[in-house]
Amino acid sequence: MMYFSYLFATGLTTGAIYALVALGIVVVYRATNVVNFAHGEMFMLAGFMAWSAHVTFGLSYLSALALAVLGAFVLSIVMYRYAFKPLMALRDPNPILLVMIGLSFVLKGAARDVWGGKGDYLTFPPLVSPEPMQFAGIMIMSQQLVVLVAALLVMAVLLLLLRYTRAGKFMQATADNAKAARLVGLRIDRVYMYTFGVGAAVAAISAVLMAPLTLLNPDMGFALFIKGFAAAVLGGLSSIAGAIVGGLILGVAEQMAAGYIETGLQEVAAFVVIVLVLIFIPNGLFGTKVARRV
Amino acid sequence: MASKLLSMRAAAVVLFALLLLVPLSGLNQYYLYIATLVLIHIILALGLNILVGYAGQLAFANAAMFGIGAYGVGLLQKHFGVPFWLGAPAGVLAAMAVGTMLALPALRLSGIYLALATLAFAQCTVWVMMHWISVTYGASGFTIKAIDFAPLPIGSDHGMYYLSWICCVLLLVLARNTIQSRIGRAFVALRDHEIAAQSLGVNLLRYKALAFAMSGFYAGVAGVLYAGVLSFVGPESFGLHQMVLQLAAIVIGGTASIAGSVLGGTLIVVIQEIVREFKFSMEIVFGALLALFVLFKPTGLIDLVHLVRPGWREKLHAAGDEARAAEAPAAAAGERTA
Numbered sequence: 001m002m003y004f005s006y007l008f009a010t011g012l013t014t015g016a017i018y019a020l021v022a023l024g025i026v027v028v029y030r031a032t033n034v035v036n037f038a039h040g041e042m043f044m045l046a047g048f049m050a051w052s053a054h055v056t057f058g059l060s061y062l063s064a065l066a067l068a069v070l071g072a073f074v075l076s077i078v079m080y081r082y083a084f085k086p087l088m089a090l091r092d093p094n095p096i097l098l099v100m101i102g103l104s105f106v107l108k109g110a111a112r113d114v115w116g117g118k119g120d121y122l123t124f125p126p127l128v129s130p131e132p133m134q135f136a137g138i139m140i141m142s143q144q145l146v147v148l149v150a151a152l153l154v155m156a157v158l159l160l161l162l163r164y165t166r167a168g169k170f171m172q173a174t175a176d177n178a179k180a181a182r183l184v185g186l187r188i189d190r191v192y193m194y195t196f197g198v199g200a201a202v203a204a205i206s207a208v209l210m211a212p213l214t215l216l217n218p219d220m221g222f223a224l225f226i227k228g229f230a231a232a233v234l235g236g237l238s239s240i241a242g243a244i245v246g247g248l249i250l251g252v253a254e255q256m257a258a259g260y261i262e263t264g265l266q267e268v269a270a271f272v273v274i275v276l277v278l279i280f281i282p283n284g285l286f287g288t289k290v291a292r293r294v
Numbered sequence: 295m296a297s298k299l300l301s302m303r304a305a306a307v308v309l310f311a312l313l314l315l316v317p318l319s320g321l322n323q324y325y326l327y328i329a330t331l332v333l334i335h336i337i338l339a340l341g342l343n344i345l346v347g348y349a350g351q352l353a354f355a356n357a358a359m360f361g362i363g364a365y366g367v368g369l370l371q372k373h374f375g376v377p378f379w380l381g382a383p384a385g386v387l388a389a390m391a392v393g394t395m396l397a398l399p400a401l402r403l404s405g406i407y408l409a410l411a412t413l414a415f416a417q418c419t420v421w422v423m424m425h426w427i428s429v430t431y432g433a434s435g436f437t438i439k440a441i442d443f444a445p446l447p448i449g450s451d452h453g454m455y456y457l458s459w460i461c462c463v464l465l466l467v468l469a470r471n472t473i474q475s476r477i478g479r480a481f482v483a484l485r486d487h488e489i490a491a492q493s494l495g496v497n498l499l500r501y502k503a504l505a506f507a508m509s510g511f512y513a514g515v516a517g518v519l520y521a522g523v524l525s526f527v528g529p530e531s532f533g534l535h536q537m538v539l540q541l542a543a544i545v546i547g548g549t550a551s552i553a554g555s556v557l558g559g560t561l562i563v564v565i566q567e568i569v570r571e572f573k574f575s576m577e578i579v580f581g582a583l584l585a586l587f588v589l590f591k592p593t594g595l596i597d598l599v600h601l602v603r604p605g606w607r608e609k610l611h612a613a614g615d616e617a618r619a620a621e622a623p624a625a626a627a628g629e630r631t632a
Contacts, residue, residue: 035406083585093405094352098541098588105538105581113575222534226417229410268421274414278407279399 007259008252013144013213015251016151020206021228022235022243023158024199030175030238031195032088037100038079039203040225041107046072046204047216048115051122061208069204076200079103080193088192104221111218121215147209154205155244158198162240171195223267230270233277236287245285302553302599302606309556310463317452326451328567330523333458334516336559339543340469340552341512346541347550348473349505350485351400352409354537355393358416359510361423361532363389363517365430368438368527373429378441378522385521386514393510397503404488416537423529435528438521454523461515470552472508474612481505482550482610535576539566542584548594551608557596 021043028036046068053064083103087096115122126143162168173181174191182188207224214220231250235242250273258266277284316329342356366385370376376384399411424433443453472478480501483491492498521527539562547558562580569579587594599606 035410037406083589086589094346094350095588095592097352097406097409098545099585101538101541102581102583102585102588105577106585107581109575109577109579109581112577226414230414233410264421264425268418271414271418271421275399275411275418278403278411282402282407 003259007255009144011252011255012248013147013251014254015231015248016148017206017210017247018224018227018231018251019244019247020151020154020202020209021224022231022247023155023240024202024206025225025228025232026235026237026240026243027158027162027171027202028195028199029232030240031171032192034084034088034093034096035229035237036196036199037097037225038104038107039199039228040221040223041104041111042072042076042200042221043203043207043224044216044218044221045075045107045111046200047124047207047211047220048111048122050204050208050211051115051124051216055122055125065205065208068208069201072200072204073197076196077193080196084196085189085192104225108218108221111221115216115218121217123215124211126212143212147213150209151206154202154209158202159240167194171198226274227270230273230277233274234284236284239284239286242284242286302608306466306553306556310459310466314456314459317455323451326455327523328563330451330455330458330519332560332563333455333462334519334523335540335543335563336462336556337458337465337512337516337519338540339547339555339559339562340465341509341516342540343544343547343549343551343555344469344472344481344512345505345509347544347548347554348478348485349481349502351502351505352405353396353400353506353509354409354413355396355416355419356509356513356540357532357534357536358419359389359393359513360517360520360536361419361529362392363514364521364527364532365423365517366514367518368436368521369429371438372431372436382518382522385518386511389514389517390507390510393513394503394507396510397499397506400502400506401499413534413537417534420529420533423532430529433529435526435530437526440525441522450525454519457522458519461519465512465515466552466556469512469555471612473552474609477501477504479610538580538584542580542587544594545584545587545592546595548596549592551594551596553599553608554594554596558594561595 021039024042025035025039028034028039049071050064050068053059053067054061059067083099084096087099090096162172170181170186170191171194173184173186174188174195178188181191227250228247231246232243233246234249235244235246250270253273254266254269257269258264313329313333317326321329338356338360345351345353345356363385366388367378367381368385370381370384371378396412396415400408403411423430426432430436440450441454443450446453448456473481480491480496483494483496484498484501488498520531543558543562544555545558546561547556548554565579565583566576569576591597
């Protein structure tokens with residue numbers, strides 16, 4: 001039971017991070033119909049930027065977080081402006097996907113050049129004491145608790161922003177029907193741009209939250225993107241609630257598979273989830289069925 | 295007559311005839327090895343272009359098929375002592391079978407869904423190569439014996455070069471003939487509009503399965519040759535990096551173009567060697583090339599042929615079929631205007 005609760009708590013923590021990454025993917029997908037393949041690279045870069053700010057320049061954790069969020073936001077807006085925008089109008093989704101893959105490789109290579117080569121892992125100093133503590137019969141590390149609470153907070157704030165602010169309503173309107181949004185006078189091009197920015201900002205927050213729990217390396221972006229995409233697809237790809245539930249399920253399932261069956265399964269669980277979900281329940285748990293357009 | 299001499303077919307014949315002479319020119323081992331890699335990457339680019347360029351299925355499993363071919367022939371030799379000549383067809387068949395299987399998700403998925411489902415499958419394949427250590431020897435890979443061309447009076451390196459040359463020429467002709475047949479036109483039709491293609495009587499299951507099977511077959515042949523050339527098989531060669539390399543090949547050369555595949559397959563090997571020589575980052579160079587070409591030169595470098603021959607385009611029908619093709623505008627409507 002002790003072991004189970006330990007796995008469960010760890011699973012919930014990583015799951016909350018996956019949920020945040022998935023949330024970024026879903027917010028962008030709903031508005032633009034594009035899955036941002038470079039989303040994971042935003043996560044990775046934000047982690048490294050925060051590391052530089054916090055460890056190299058000695059800024060406080062919170063200002064490092066703010067810098068990383070700002071950096072990711074600006075970078076993704078630049079990427080949208082110069083790389084994605086010219087391809088958004090095409091009916092064919094493949095060119096934009098290829099550009100994103102190309103750019104994600106460029107970012108990964110750049111991070112490898114700047115922050116260290118293959119197998120070089122950077123450690124992020126812990127925020128709170130690494131002592132585990134008892135919480136309602138579950139053993140949990142205080143850092144995990146911080147991550148879990150912060151992740152839930154970010155989700156709540158994001159949901160409120162989407163629902164109650166003007167910018168959030170613009171995004172919802174564009175997500176619902178881009179043509180109608182344009183007709184009532186929304187500059188959907190800008191909405192797309194800021195949506196990519198918001199997605200990257202969420203990725204940056206999750207990266208900085210996760211950084212003290214894990215090690216930073218240039219290949220983590222792709223790994224986290226795959227986990228986030230698996231969570232998003234499990235939740236239906238267009239559902240915000242689905243992304244959160246999908247992330248938590250994936251996090252817990254991964255820990256259980258690793259703890260009870262075979263350690264290596266943790267790496268491959270997300271891939272298996274993607275393949276199985278896409279083949280057997282392509283609309284996910286919360287997605288709406290979309291009729292094929294002729 | 296002069297225009298006949300300048301035709302792409304004549305250029306291709308001359309090019310490959312020259313390539314046949316490469317080993318005789320007394321080049322050192324390194325250049326012979328590079329030339330062999332060029333031939334292998336041309337095969338890979340041809341197969342991927344049939345699937346992505348012509349049939350429009352953006353699948354990310356080609357690197358895994360490449361690996362399955364290599365592992366197939368390598369493991370058969372390692373565990374059971376099966377000679378290369380017997381193991382090679384088995385490796386190719388395995389890659390082709392797995393490739394065909396991937397057509398099933400492709401029936402329901404397209405775009406990013408298909409890309410990520412196949413990518414996830416490919417990563418699972420690499421994971422198995424890394425973790426099923428008792429069979430695959432894990433992350434460090436394994437070496438196989440140099441291929442013996444015994445009755446023929448040539449060494450392993452030259453033998454592999456000629457074998458790759460033969461495979462490359464045969465597969466090039468096969469790709470050209472397929473694309474110029476009704477199969478190629480069906481691929482293009484389902485790329486441009488699946489439902490329109492269906493309403494014209496194109497059987498989606500059959501043609502998608504065929505496209506996936508063909509790319510699996512090409513990747514399998516390339517994988518078998520790759521294992522033979524290196525005498526080594528390891529999981530690192532078949533991951534995401536290899537996939538981006540192959541995508542870059544067809545995008546740089548020209549998607550939906552046979553000549554573009556030859557050009558792109560050649561270029562990426564050359565670029566890779568240059569990048570290695572100057573110790574640049576492979577990831578930055580190939581990622582940037584892929585993104586820049588899609589953004590600014592989506593037709594690929596093969597488009598530059600138009601500077602010399604403005605009217606040139608690759609046909610989707612055989613030479614004698616022109617009259618018949620003119621009577622069937624439906625089939626020709628699918629041709630993408632350059």
